[in-house]
Each structure stands twice: as C-alpha cells, then as structure tokens.
Amino acid sequence: xxxxxxxxxxxxxxxxxxxxxxxxxxxxxxxxxxxxxxxxxxxxxxxxxxxxxxxxxxxxxxxxxxxxxxxxxxxxxxxxxxxxxxxxxxxxxxxxxxxxxxxxxxxxxxxxxxxxxxxxxxxxx
Numbered sequence: 001x002x003x004x005x006x007x008x009x010x011x012x013x014x015x016x017x018x019x020x021x022x023x024x025x026x027x028x029x030x031x032x033x034x035x036x037x038x039x040x041x042x043x044x045x046x047x048x049x050x051x052x053x054x055x056x057x058x059x060x061x062x063x064x065x066x067x068x069x070x071x072x073x074x075x076x077x078x079x080x081x082x083x084x085x086x087x088x089x090x091x092x093x094x095x096x097x098x099x100x101x102x103x104x105x106x107x108x109x110x111x112x113x114x115x116x117x118x119x120x121x122x123x124x125x
Contacts, residue, residue: 004040005033006076019046024116028109029078031116032087036076039091042068052110052117070096085109088124 003014015037017023018030025031031050038046044065051059075092082088091103105121 003033004037004073004076007033011037019043024114025050026116028085028107028116029081029087031109031118032078032089032107033076035118036073036089036091039064039068039071040073044068050116050118052119053112055119071101079104082106085111 001011003009003011003016005015007014015034018025018034019038019041025034035047035050038044038050042065044061044063047064047068048056048059048061072094073091074094077090077092079088079090086106086108088106089104091105093101093103095101104124106124107121108119109116110119111117
C-alpha cells in the first residue's frame with residue numbers, strides 16, 4: 001500500500017514504523033506526514049501520543065479517531081517548512097457529506113528528549 005502521506009514510499013517503509021512505535025519521526029515534517037497518515041488510516045491513539053503533552057487536555061483520542069473515520073483523506077501537500085519546527089501544509093479530504101475540503105495550516109512542533117510533538121496550528125486561507 002502506498003503511504004497516505006504522499007511520500008511516494010510504501011506505508012511499511014514510511015509512516016508505519018512511527019505508528020507502531022518502532023521509530024520516532026526524525027523531523028517535524030516527518031511527524032506531520034505521519035499524523036496525516038494517522039488520520040487517513042485512522043489511528044487516534046498515535047495522534048494523541050504525538051500531541052505535545054501539555055496540549056493533550058484540549059484533545060481526545062475518540063474525537064481524533066472519529067475525524068479520521070468520517071472523512072476520506074486523499075492527499076497531503078507540504079507547502080513550506082519555514083523553520084525546523086514549523087510545517088505549512090494542505091490536507092485534502094472529502095467530508096461525510098461528500099464535499100471536497102482543504103485544511104490549510106501552519107503547524108508548530110516541539111522536540112522533547114529527541115522526540116517531536118505537535119503543539120498547535122494556525123489555519124490559513
């Protein structure tokens with residue numbers, strides 16, 4: 001299976017080792033790609049585990065899992081990496097009503113003990 005993150009690699013050699021805990025994403029972009037794949041598969045557990053610990057109280061695994069399940073995640077486009085800890089991307093998906101949507105965000109990531117975490121994102125037009 002091709003990896004949902006649109007890397008051009010197979011899921012097994014791309015995001016799966018991050019999802020199974022075999023490896024940690026080496027960059028903020030790799031973490032962002034693995035999180036997109038976690039929405040596409042879906043894997044709410046991984047999404048919670050890779051959310052910055054102090055921000056987890058604002059999310060819950062069930063909602064993340066459900067958002068992954070009710071939408072069809074079709075494409076990820078990395079627009080820019082303005083810094084080592086920021087990724088601008090567009091996530092393309094079809095919502096539960098069948099409408100095509102684009103989630104355009106500038107995400108902030110932080111590394112703790114050699115591991116990247118998603119901190120927050122700013123929606124862009």
